[in-house]
Amino acid sequence: MTTPDRATLDAELVAAEHAVSRASASLVELESHPGYGLLLPGGFTGVSAQRRQETLTTVAELHRDLALYRRAVDAAREARGTRAKPSAGELTAAQEALHGESVTVAEEAVPLQRRGLLGSTSEVTRTSADTLLARMTAAFDAATRVAAEVAGVWDAVAAQLGPADRTLDALRAEASALPDAGVDVEAWSDRLEGLRAAVLADPIAHAGTAAPVDAAALAEIGRGLADARDDLAEARSLRVDLDGRIAALTARVDDLATRESAAEAVAAEVARLVVTVPGLPVPQRRAPELRAAVREAHAHAHAGRWDAASAGFAAASSGLEAAVADAESGRDVLGGLLDRRAELRGRLGALRAKAGARGRAEDLALDALHTRARELLWSAPCDLAAATVAVRAYQRALEEGT
Incomplete structure (x- = not known):
């Protein structure tokens, strides 16, 4: 065997000792990594459960292999000795410890049925320090990749759910100050935790996804939190300005009563002056029931039933909006009939004046058509459909005779 070069061997020994130090520090850093810490408690499912077990086994093997590698380097250093000019035998022994297959990685007993009379009772598996270092490098890369993937998914989930988490914290503080407001903040908290758990139970399955949480479900929770806010x-507004709320709603009820009275007046006028047809709106009096609803909500508030009070005021407000819209719509429809009657009267008068200007004031046939239209429009109740036909007939006869 060729005697190794002393300078080269010494440089290799220094590099190997440095590798021991760096590997030891890297293992400590790996085991301090947040992603690795998340692997330790377990509770994973799917691919993450498998990768967790593989990674923990890999790290345990890294510790074992590092110990074997350290012993091999120590053995090489001891074989080399401390003399400035070691012997050829020392150099050869050091090189063998450092690069030869001198590291025992496993020793297994050989069953009786597999060995001969003089056979060995055990089988020894050996490797070199170089092979150990290469194996540790690959194993370390695999373990750090898993830790980074897990940490990355946790960070992505935290970023995605952060706004909702902060909103929940703020709502809890507000709800604790208003315990009788009837706002169930924790129900939304449970749903948010369900979304978080759905991803974090198997984080590696979501690795590389910038937004791993179900966006539609998260948006629904966001809307629920906004409603809770x-x-x-x-609830807070009611406590601060209950009298103002009552006054405002009472004023709106008074306004509704005025509008409903106006709609009834128009309906009465239509019934008197126009022949009605099925399907016309019938004015309703909702102001009394809504006034009672406001009083009931007020009573809930005075009794400290703020959730019932809030619901009552909201229902009254919504009911007022609908009732005002109905009253205005009904008045517009019924008033349109009176407007139509007035418009037909005005048109008939204009056509009569046009007939006179054309010298047809004494036209008996035209005059008969005018008389028919006038009788319909000035009768009560007025048949608007028939009057419309009559006015058109008079206009057509006037135009045709021009």
């Missing part, structure tokens, strides 16, 4: 704001 509005409900709390409403």
Whole structure:
């Protein structure tokens, strides 16, 4: 065997000792990594459960292999000795310890049925320090990749759910100050935790995804939190300005009563002046029931039933909006009939003046058509359909005789 070069061997020994130090520090850093720490408790499912077990086994093997590698380097250093000019035998022994297959990685007993009379009772598996270092490098890369993937998914989930988490914290603080507001913040918290758990139970399955949480479900929770925030704001507003709320709703009820009275007046006028047809709106009186609803909600508030009060005020407000819209719509439809009657009267008068200007005031046939239209429009109740036909007939006869 060729005697190794002393300078080269010494440089290799220094590099190997440095590798021991770096590998030891890297293992400590790996085991301090947040992603590796998340692997330790377990509780994973799917591919993450498998990769977790593989990674923990890999790290245990890294510790074992590092110990074997350290012993091999120590053996090489001891074989080399401390003399400035070691002997050829020392150099050869050091090289063999450092690069030869001198490291025992496994020793297994050989069953009786597999060995001969003089056969060995055990089988020894050996490798070199170089092979150990290469194996540790690959294993370390695999373990750090898993730790980084797990940490990356946790960070992505935290970023995606961060706004909702902060909103929940703020809502809890507000809800604790308004315990009787009837706002169930924890129900939304449970749903949010369900979304978080769905991803974090198998984080590696979501590795590389910037937004791993179900966006549609998260948006629904966001809307629910916004509604809860509005409900709390409403409860707080009621406590601060209950009298103002009552006054405002009462004023709106008074306004509705005025509008409903106006709609009834128009309906009465239509019934008197126009022949009605099926399907016309019938004015309703909802102001009394809504006034009672406001009083009931007020009573809930005075009794400290703020959730019932809030719901009652909201229902009254919504009912007022619908009732005002119905009253205005009904009045517009019925008033349109009176407007139509007035428009037909005005048109008939204009056509009569046009007939006179054309010298047809004494036209008996035309005059008969005018008389028919006038009788229909000035009768009560007026048949608008028939009057419309009559006015058109008069206009057509006037135009045709021009």
